[in-house]
Amino acid sequence: MTARVQTAADLEAYRKKVQAKGDSQRKTISVCAGTGCCAFGAMKLAAAFEQALSERKLQDQIQLRLTGCHGFCERGPLVVFHPEGLLYQRVKPDDVSEILDETIAKGVIIERLLYQDAQGQTYQKEDEVPFYKNQMRVLLAHNGLIDPTSIDDYIAVGGYRPLARVLNEMKPEEVCTTIKKSGLRGRGGGGFPAGVKWESCRAAPSQDGIRYIICNADEGDPGAFMDRSLMEGNPHSVIEGMIIGAWAIAHPGRPEGYVYIRHEYPLAVERLGIALQQARDMGFLGKNILGSGLGFDITINRGGGAFVCGESTALMTSIEGFVGEPRAKHIHTVESGLYDKPTNLNNVETWANVPLIIERGVEWYTSIGTGDVSDNPWGGSKGTKIFALVGKVNNTGLVEVPMGATLRHIIYDIGGGIPGGKKFKAVQTGGPSGGCLPESLLDLPVDFDKLTEVGSMMGSGGMIVMDESTCMVDLARYFINFLADESCGKCVTCREGLRQLGIIVKRICAGEGREEDIQLLSDLSQTVAEASLCALGNTAPNPLLSTLKYFREEYEEHVKEKKCRAKVCKALITFTVIEENCTGCLLCKKKCPSQAISGEKKKVHSIDQGKCIQCGVCNDVCKFNAIRVE
Amino acid sequence: MDAKKLNTILDKYRREPSALLAILQDIQDEENYLPKDTIRQVAGELGVPLARIYALSTFFSSFSLEPRGKHICTVCMGTACHVRGAPRLVEHIEREFDVPAGQTTPDMQLTLETVNCVGACALGPLVILDGEYHGNMNPAKLDRVFRPLKKKE
Known part of the structure; x- marks a missing residue:
């Protein structure tokens, strides 16, 4: 293991070393190992690459890298070849030999593995694909490049430089002011200005100097998985944000950190655990971080599958080992939160924004987004937001756009519209706390305030698209x-x-x-x-x-x-056979779980409405479009 | 759970009552559920009322006070899976195995569970059988997924 990094100069020297090492192996095959791609078989694919590379004795010239989520889950498993940026999608282990012998050895592109859009156009480069081209990926920028289990990869792309700058050049109060001026608002859903929260927590009295720095990773909104992808794909960015927060909020006191994470995300727990240990070994966590005098460490707490624990006070009660019930907030948690100490809680994505703001500056950050936050942190929504674009949409995946992008841009330009030629009906944002917006609001710019105005909310960023078949x-x-x-x-x-x-x-x-x-x-x-x-x-x-x-x-x-136009509500629909289409193949009869279908081979079948339970299996299995639902 | 294993878990968390949730999670990881005798012992060792452990284990959906089946089937009920037909999957499995969601078949072969979202929305509707993800499901395709289980019966 590497020795502790003692100073900012040590860190820069180490960075040069890892960058030089990376240069000698310029050719890289990046396999997406996010949850979506893993579910599509990415790990088997990676194993096939590893074996094929070693069979060809190429492992020293070509690096195989398992990265975090690239975002384009719909087309997984994804493979990107660097430095060319060539994207292959839906790659199977059987494709591996051909890829190495044709694409890698001779530079021949395999057409069938390229992304093809609904209009039939194919794309070679990842950044030319409309799904990626129309995004502004700053938080997710490194997700497809770095191995989340390697701190060296993170350092090579500039990681922990913002931390070194903060600890060496900025007073804690200055950091709070910077975050406040950036207009960063809480990405967990509330949209509370992070800098204001930090200042209040810093100002709150604490006799023993303890202040808790918490990362809320209890991403419970169904249909939202951006926090998971950040933790799985770039865990150090979240950790770095928290360390900067500890300095800003609690130095020279005694900050202590917690990450409260859903147990449904085992991969995120694992990768964050690895990252924390690496950060400890390198000296970014522990005593006297980079010689600054700051002492800080972070503990992981796993949630138990309760949605309400995403609420800040319920989350804190749960960390204390009790049932996660919220409490009234007449005393704010920044004054009396976890174990009755001043506590600052931010969401995963909020923390991941912090190093970016420090690195690229307030001016850059405020140039992205809506409104004016120069003297009022509530005056707009700044920076980018990651959305999980899911449901009835062609390009399911993670989408990062500037605040203020319209729903139409996200759903149609990036998402590729509605599959199967169906008609758009609604988009649901904000999870169970949000609302459903109709087609007439598609040109709404998406930011914290605009969504609230129309009766929905930002929430953590789930965006579920629905078509005419949703009731x-x-x-x-x-x-x-x-x-x-x-x-x-x-x-x-x-x-x-x-x-x-x-x-x-x-x-x-x-x-x-x-x-x-x-x-x-x-x-x-x-x-x-x-x-x-x-x-x-x-x-x-x-x-x-x-x-x-x-x-x-x-x-x-x-x-x-008594009518359900989407044909979803069972009590209001009936299944019948369309006689002219039925070929009498017996398949629906065989599959019907309630024996409601009668008929003989090559004769039109019929459905007994008394026995039919409206399960829809007949419609699923019929190859001749012979079932009518009305 | 044998005393040695339990002690290892308790020691890992320095027997602090604040770590109760983590302790229960570790026990469940080992045993697949929370055995009655074990949680009694935990209450005694940590000096917390049994009622508090009972409250925790019924509040958080990840805990089970009953032994779970040999196979565990989890159906994702997230919004994206819902609009793509997840409820039909649950009904189908309930019917095929004659077991209500949240329970185990009498022969202890299969536990059917639902989860609010696993965040693999691109694959929705999604069924996880013994840790393996099966995406873009419909009731007819489900029969193929469950075929190995059906054979053993």
């Missing part, structure tokens, strides 16, 4: 059930109110809705929002209210006409 009432039911399940139960309005909302929406989906139900939903929603203690309850009705606002006609159809 908005069913979606509202999904979110209400989710939140009713995740409510900690402390406040009656949240615990019982959500349960009642769930019963009403379920009734509507079952075709038993009453005329007064729609009004009842909005009245009850208001009570839940106003009378609950924490953000879970306060924002819980958002998915319901926004669908009521923008898609009211769907509720009315369910209630009055």
Whole structure:
């Protein structure tokens, strides 16, 4: 293991050394080892590359690198060849020999592995692919380049230089001011100015000097995975942000760090653990960091699968070893948080922004985004934001854009629009606390304030696209059930109110809705929002209210006409055989779990409506488009 | 859980009650669930009320107080999976194995669980069987995934 780096000069010398080592092996094959690509078989692919390279005795000339998430999950496993920047997608272990013998040895491009867009155009270079070209990747810039388990890789691309600068050249207060001036707002969803929080925490009295620096990595919003990808792909950027925070907020006191991370993210826990140990070994964590006198270390706490623990006070209670129930915030956590000490909590993406701001300056950072933050940190949304673009969209993946990019730009220019020629219906942002926005709002610039104005919110950055086959009432039911399940139960309005909302929406989906139900939903929603203690309850009705606002006609159809236009709500749909299309192949009959289909070979089948359970299996298996759903 | 193993876990966290969550996670990793006798011992060793451990183990969805099956099937219920048809997958497995979500088959072969999101949205709807991810599922494709299990029965 490397010796401790004692000073900023040591660090620069070490950087030169690792950079020189990298230069001697310029040719690199980068295999994406994010969760998405791993699920598509990236590890088997990497093993195949390793074996094939050693068979050809190429391992000294060509470096194989397992990197973090490249973002284009839809097309995994992804392989990028450096320095050319050639991108191959959906690569299988069987392709490896051909790649080495043709592409690597002779420079011949294998057409079938190139990305092809919906119009049939193919692209060779990663940065020419529209999905990447239309993004502004600064936080994710190094994700596809560095091996997340190698601190040398991070140092080679300039890592820990911002930390050295802060510790050598800046007073803690100056760092707080810099972050405040940058306009960085909390990426976990709240959008609170980070610099303001840091200053308040620094100013709060602490008798023994202890201040807690926490990273909230309990990314619970379904459909959001940007924090996971940062931790898996570039864990040192998060750690470096936290160390800078410790200096700014607590030096010369006794800062202590925690990362609270979801147990559903085992790979992120593992990579962060490795990174922390490397940072300790190199002397970026521990006593007297880079000779500055700062002492700081970080502990990992794994969550237990409770959504509410993403709420700051619930998270702190959970770290203390109790059930994660939120508490009232009349005393702010910056004054009395974890173990009643001043505590500063920021989200993963917020922390990862910090080294960037230090490295590239406030002027650069404020040139990106919306509004003016020169004398009011609430005056705009600055920097970039990573979104998880998922659902009914062609290019599922992680997308980083400047604040203020429009929904249309994200969904169509980067996301490639809706698959299967279907029509866009809505986009859901902000997770279970956010709302569903209709087509008429597609040109909305996305920032903290604009999203709130239209009844949604930024949240942590999940962006779920829906087409005409999504039922908005069913979606509202999904979110209400989710939140009713995740409510900690402390406040009656949240615990019982959500349960009642769930019963009403379920009734509507079952075709038993009453005329007064729609009004009842909005009245009850208001009570839940106003009378609950924490953000879970306060924002819980958002998915319901926004669908009521923008898609009211769907509720009315369910209630009055007993009709589900998206053909999702089982009680309101029937499956029948289209006689002219049915070839009598017997497949649906064989697969039907309720024996509702009768028919003989080469004769038209029929479905017994009394036995049909609307499971849709017949429609899934039919090759002749002979099942009608209405 | 045998006393030696339990002691190793408790010592790892210096027997601090604040580490209860981590201790329970380690026990569950070893045993696949939280055995009654073991959590009684933890309560005694750490000097915390058993009720507090019970509260933790029922509050956090990752804990199970019942033994889980030989195979564990997790269906992702994230929003992206939901809009692509995840509920139909759960219903299908419930029907095929006659086991409600959150429970284990009487022969202890299969536990069916749901999770709020595993963040592999590009593969949705997604089913994880014994740690292996199966993406872009529909009920008909599920039968193929479960074929090895069905054979053993």
